[in-house]
Amino acid sequence: MPAHPLPTKIGVVIFPGFQLLDWAGPLDAFNILSNNHTLSLCTIAYTLDPVPTQNFMQDKQGSQFSQSMVPTHTFENAPDDLEVLLLPGGLGARGPGSDAWMKPQVEYLKRLDLSGKGSIKWVLTVCTGSEILARTGLLDGRRATTNKRAFNDVKTQHPNVDWVAKARWVVDGNIWTSSGISAGMDLAFAWMAEVFGEETAQFVADRSEYERNVDSGNDRYAERWGAV
Amino acid sequence: MPAHPLPTKIGVVIFPGFQLLDWAGPLDAFNILSNNHTLSLCTIAYTLDPVPTQNFMQDKQGSQFSQSMVPTHTFENAPDDLEVLLLPGGLGARGPGSDAWMKPQVEYLKRLDLSGKGSIKWVLTVCTGSEILARTGLLDGRRATTNKRAFNDVKTQHPNVDWVAKARWVVDGNIWTSSGISAGMDLAFAWMAEVFGEETAQFVADRSEYERNVDSGNDRYAERWGAV
Numbered sequence: 001m002p003a004h005p006l007p008t009k010i011g012v013v014i015f016p017g018f019q020l021l022d023w024a025g026p027l028d029a030f031n032i033l034s035n036n037h038t039l040s041l042c043t044i045a046y047t048l049d050p051v052p053t054q055n056f057m058q059d060k061q062g063s064q065f066s067q068s069m070v071p072t073h074t075f076e077n078a079p080d081d082l083e084v085l086l087l088p089g090g091l092g093a094r095g096p097g098s099d100a101w102m103k104p105q106v107e108y109l110k111r112l113d114l115s116g117k118g119s120i121k122w123v124l125t126v127c128t129g130s131e132i133l134a135r136t137g138l139l140d141g142r143r144a145t146t147n148k149r150a151f152n153d154v155k156t157q158h159p160n161v162d163w164v165a166k167a168r169w170v171v172d173g174n175i176w177t178s179s180g181i182s183a184g185m186d187l188a189f190a191w192m193a194e195v196f197g198e199e200t201a202q203f204v205a206d207r208s209e210y211e212r213n214v215d216s217g218n219d220r221y222a223e224r225w226g227a228v
Numbered sequence: 229m230p231a232h233p234l235p236t237k238i239g240v241v242i243f244p245g246f247q248l249l250d251w252a253g254p255l256d257a258f259n260i261l262s263n264n265h266t267l268s269l270c271t272i273a274y275t276l277d278p279v280p281t282q283n284f285m286q287d288k289q290g291s292q293f294s295q296s297m298v299p300t301h302t303f304e305n306a307p308d309d310l311e312v313l314l315l316p317g318g319l320g321a322r323g324p325g326s327d328a329w330m331k332p333q334v335e336y337l338k339r340l341d342l343s344g345k346g347s348i349k350w351v352l353t354v355c356t357g358s359e360i361l362a363r364t365g366l367l368d369g370r371r372a373t374t375n376k377r378a379f380n381d382v383k384t385q386h387p388n389v390d391w392v393a394k395a396r397w398v399v400d401g402n403i404w405t406s407s408g409i410s411a412g413m414d415l416a417f418a419w420m421a422e423v424f425g426e427e428t429a430q431f432v433a434d435r436s437e438y439e440r441n442v443d444s445g446n447d448r449y450a451e452r453w454g455a456v
Contacts, residue, residue, distance in 0.1 A: 010293075020259055021436065024252030027295060028409070031248055031281065034291035041293045050278070050298045053259065063262035065238075065269040067255060070278045070296040148437065180437035181256070182413075208249065209376065209408035209449045213439065221437045 006196060007083035007121060011042040011073075015105050017055040017092015020067055021181050022126040026086055026188035032204045033192065044078045045071035046104045056095035075108040081119050085112070088184070089128030089147065106135045114138055116174030123175050124191060126184030130177040134158040143172040147180035148219070151227035166222040168213055179219055186213040234424060235311035235349060239270040239301075243333050245283040245320015248295055249409050250354040254314055254416035260432045261420065272306045273299035274332045283319035303336040309347050313340070316412070317356030317375065334363045342366055344402030351403050352419060354412030358405040362386040371400040375408035376447070379455035394450040396441055407447055414441040 010030060014023060030039060045051050054066035073079070087109075093102050109132070114123050125133050130146045131154045133139055140160040145167040147154070155163045164170050169178040169187040178187035189212045193201035205212050222228045238258060242251060258267060273279050282294035301307070315337075321330050337360070342351050353361050358374045359382045361367055368388040373395040375382075383391045392398050397406040397415040406415035417440050421429035433440050450456045 019256065020252050021256035024248050024256070024295075028247065028249035028252070031286075031293060031295075034293035035283075035285040035289055038290045039293045040291065041295070043295065055263075057263040058259075061263055062266045063268065065259060065262035065267045067252075067259075067269070067271065068298040070298060149435065180435075182436045182438035185410075206449065206452055207377065207408075208410045210410035211439075211441065221434065224434055 006037065008038055009040055009042070009079070009082050010084045010086065011044055011078065011082040012086040012088070013044050013105060013108070014051045014069060014071065014088065015045065015090075015092055015102065016052055017090050017095065018051070018053060018088045019090035019127055019181055020053050022088030022090060022129060022184050025182065025185040026124065026126060029185065029188040029192065029204055029208065032207050033196065033200070037196065042073050042079060042082065043069065043071045044073045044075065044108070047071070047074055053090070055091035057091060075104060078108075083119060084122045084124065085114070085120050087123065087125040087129035087132055089126060089131065093128055093132050094150070102132065102135070105132060109133065109136045121174060122191065122195070124187060125177045126187065127178065127180045128154065130154070131158065133175075134161050139175070142175060143170050144175065144177040145170045145179050146177065148221040148225040148227045149180065151222070151225065165227040166219050167216055168219045169216050179221060185210060190214070190216065234265065236266055237268055237270070237307070237310050238312045238314065239272055239306065239310040240314040240316070241272050241333060241336070242279045242297060242299065242316065243273065243318075243320050243330065244280055245318050245323065246279070246281060246316045247318035247355055247409055248281050250316030250318060250357060250412050251314075253410065253413040254352065254354060257413065257416040257420065257432055257436065260435050261424065261428070265424065270301050270307060270310065271297065271299045272301045272303065272336070275299070275302055281318070284323035285319060303332055311347060312350045312352065313342070313348050315351065315353040315357035315360055317354060317359060321356055321360050322378070330360065330363070333360060337361065337364045349402060350419065350423070352415060353405045354415065355406065355408045356382065358382070359386065361403075362389050367403070370403060371398050372403065372405040373398045373407050374405065376449040376453040376455045377408065379450070379453065393455040394447050395444055396447045397444050407449060413438060418442070418444065
């Protein structure tokens with residue numbers, strides 16, 4: 001069983017235009033886990049202002065369809081003893097002007113020791129969260145996956161990463177990356193099985209009435225979205 | 229195709245201790261839909277203060293693992309032209325003292341015309357959201373389902389509802405109710421297929437890389453949690 005003591009301190013980084021389910025899928029699995037394991041969550045953002053999900057495609061369509069989350073910490077005062085870091089993706093990291101407004105997030109990630117040798121033992125990314133992580137250079141030479149509709153763009157932007165097209169999720173050492181949006185739930189349960197044990201992971205999935213995809217290679221979306 | 233004009237105005241009611249994925253699962257499907265269909269969202273609560281997910285089981289375990297969402301409207305100033313109403317459930321509706329603090333939510337629901345003949349054409353509930361709706365009396369004599377671990381308790385509390393134990397979701401007229409937590413995503417896609425068409429629903433699911441359960445009777449959690 002666990003090579004490390006069971007982690008208790010989880011952090012998640014959010015930014016305007018993050019994808020709701022990238023964030024909420026894994027977090028709700030951890031919510032249920034936290035009923036029986038003592039866990040704490042820090043929600044980290046640029047400022048303490050609520051962070052909206054609204055994105056440029058909704059703007060273009062004329063949709064005002066946003067959910068706003070309240071951070072608990074900023075990049076300046078986030079605790080330095082987090083053990084797990086979760087990175088959702090989303091269109092906010094990809095739209096016009098996004099390089100500028102993603103800079104604080106990327107700078108924060110660069111300041112952290114994400115090697116697995118510091119306090120943070122695991123980094124979990126969902127969807128294009130891996131693209132944000134790739135901006136730090138940490139994924140260079142490592143295996144990772146991402147959203148399959150964005151796959152070819154992400155691959156072009158970060159050619160030194162060993163991007164795996166057909167994968168629901170990929171584990172490379174302490175870095176766990178998932179495919180698009182819903183795949184984050186399968187990643188969360190796979191990670192929970194690895195760290196807290198399979199019995200706990202399946203109990204939580206059953207509580208959530210969630211049908212896990214337990215085969216990391218089972219990914220029909222790679223074909224669906226032209227990543228292979 | 230649609231018997232009604234396509235809806236554009238969606239409202240969701242939240243309360244302290246709501247289950248994150250009950251809310252985020254359907255809403256993220258609608259987020260993606262709103263990239264190509266013009267939609268607006270109102271997030272409605274007792275006050276405009278952020279609404280936390282923290283629940284009594286986490287309190288008991290010593291977990292501080294909460295996510296806080298910002299409402300856009302209160303029960304007093306919510307718009308009266310909503311076309312779809314979404315009700316998540318969660319432990320906040322079930323813990324000690326919950327009857328008192330759920331009263332404003334139930335009173336708000338009682339004031340609305342949820343018959344399908346007013347502005348609101350559809351009511352969608354996830355998990356124990358159906359139990360909250362049952363408190364209004366609206367489900368009496370109607371078919372509905374709910375979270376399978378809570379099923380027997382909910383059935384005892386509301387004996388005049390025709391509770392369906394083995395169902396991923398149930399449709400009775402304009403009222404769509406789902407089983408526990410993750411089942412809300414299948415309900416959302418089933419509703420989207422009915423209202424916006426199957427092609428749109430599957431496109432959104434593919435964008436989310438979500439494997440839909442399209443059989444409303446396929447529900448192994450009824451056995452798993454002793455509802456049958």
